[in-house]
Amino acid sequence: MLDDRVLDVRAATVRYAPGRPAVDGADLRLTCGRVTALLGPSGSGKSSLLRAIAGLEKLDGGEIRFENRVWSGPGIHLAPEQRRCGVVFQDYALFPHLSALNNTAFGLRGGDRGTRRAKALERLKSVELEPRAHAFPHQLSGGEQQRVALARALAPDPDVVLMDEPFSGLDRRLRGELRETTARALRDSDAATLLVTHDAEEALALADTIALMSQGRIIQTGAPDAVYLRPASLTAARLLGEVEAFEAVAESGRALTVLGEAPASGFEDGARVCVLARPETIEVRRADAQGAPAVITGRRPGAGQQRLICQLEDGREISARTALTAPHRPGDAVRLALDPDNTHVIPAEAG
Numbered sequence: 001m002l003d004d005r006v007l008d009v010r011a012a013t014v015r016y017a018p019g020r021p022a023v024d025g026a027d028l029r030l031t032c033g034r035v036t037a038l039l040g041p042s043g044s045g046k047s048s049l050l051r052a053i054a055g056l057e058k059l060d061g062g063e064i065r066f067e068n069r070v071w072s073g074p075g076i077h078l079a080p081e082q083r084r085c086g087v088v089f090q091d092y093a094l095f096p097h098l099s100a101l102n103n104t105a106f107g108l109r110g111g112d113r114g115t116r117r118a119k120a121l122e123r124l125k126s127v128e129l130e131p132r133a134h135a136f137p138h139q140l141s142g143g144e145q146q147r148v149a150l151a152r153a154l155a156p157d158p159d160v161v162l163m164d165e166p167f168s169g170l171d172r173r174l175r176g177e178l179r180e181t182t183a184r185a186l187r188d189s190d191a192a193t194l195l196v197t198h199d200a201e202e203a204l205a206l207a208d209t210i211a212l213m214s215q216g217r218i219i220q221t222g223a224p225d226a227v228y229l230r231p232a233s234l235t236a237a238r239l240l241g242e243v244e245a246f247e248a249v250a251e252s253g254r255a256l257t258v259l260g261e262a263p264a265s266g267f268e269d270g271a272r273v274c275v276l277a278r279p280e281t282i283e284v285r286r287a288d289a290q291g292a293p294a295v296i297t298g299r300r301p302g303a304g305q306q307r308l309i310c311q312l313e314d315g316r317e318i319s320a321r322t323a324l325t326a327p328h329r330p331g332d333a334v335r336l337a338l339d340p341d342n343t344h345v346i347p348a349e350a351g
């Protein structure tokens with residue numbers, strides 16, 4: 001079997017000023033034909049890492065290599081145009097005086113004009129924009145502009161596609177639609193894609209792999225469900241959504257929390273652990289059932305689900321999510337319990 005074609009980032013460091021670098025020894029691997037979402041809070045270094053891969057920032061340490069070719073490393077810095085790398089910026093950066101077709105054809109080299117136009121048209125078709133080929137950017141909606149930017153990035157058949165918050169200027173419904181078109185076009189292209197986002201839902205919906213970034217480092221990489229359900233630390237868990245954390249001590253392969261037991265095999269007796277549970281896995285039971293007594297103090301309806309704030313007898317508030325149709329209302333007395341199959345236990349120091 002052929003080896004996967006990969007872009008390898010090793011111990012990459014980008015420093016703008018004295019003190020902690022913006023990118024602080026980040027390791028990341030992008031595989032052709034796969035979409036990797038780089039998810040992290042504002043200021044964690046996502047755009048700086050993307051720009052370093054694109055060749056727009058020099059590395060202060062570490063290395064970036066595509067297959068056997070070093071793009072950035074000690075004494076080496078290939079110019080952006082020497083990297084087979086397409087970039088989609090947050091504001092799309094389209095040329096206002098060029099049509100969608102000419103924007104898409106802009107980066108194409110070689111062949112005659114007719115061949116380049118045909119190729120650009122093919123790319124516009126892949127993002128379902130062929131009928132708007134002759135429109136100028138100001139005549140296109142935000143979502144259409146985003147797709148032209150994607151077609152332009154994909155037109156020269158790059159090895160790597162970098163997208164910096166490509167959906168951030170669009171409304172929620174449009175984002176959902178565009179994600180599908182974008183994911184399809186990216187997978188068909190066989191490029192290694194990095195999608196920078198601070199939107200966990202977007203990362204979970206679009207990516208084959210999620211890389212979590214915090215304070216300049218990649219703190220966990222894995223398949224979306226694995227990273228969501230089995231975060232390596234509390235910081236990683238919180239990057240993907242709300243989570244409840246309970247301190248406990250491991251005993252005979254179990255950890256006992258205020259909401260019941262969680263399996264903790266792999267931990268020695270007496271080890272301090274942190275039991276993590278997502279709000280949708282916390283069971284909200286009737287007041288006469290087993291579990292920790294609580295009172296519902298808040299309720300926020302959402303799409304298909306409701307978020308409940310439940311106060312335990314010691315005053316601690318627990319967030320639980322149940323079906324919107326479940327008959328839970330503020331003031332109700334309930335019992336809360338962990339679903340042992342859906343907890344994840346980490347060492348206390350990672351909590």
Ligand SMILES: Nc1ncnc2c1ncn2[C@@H]1O[C@H](COP(=O)(O)OP(=O)(O)OP(=O)(O)O)[C@@H](O)[C@H]1O
Pocket residue numbers: 016017022040041042043044045046047048049198
């Ligand atoms: N050109 C620059 N000069 C100096 N400092 C910079 C520069 N670009 C970014 N920084 C700093 O580097 C750190 C990381 O910024 P970066 O834009 O990479 O983070 P980010 O995770 O992409 O954030 P956001 O989600 O807000 O875009 C921040 O502290 C930022 O202020």
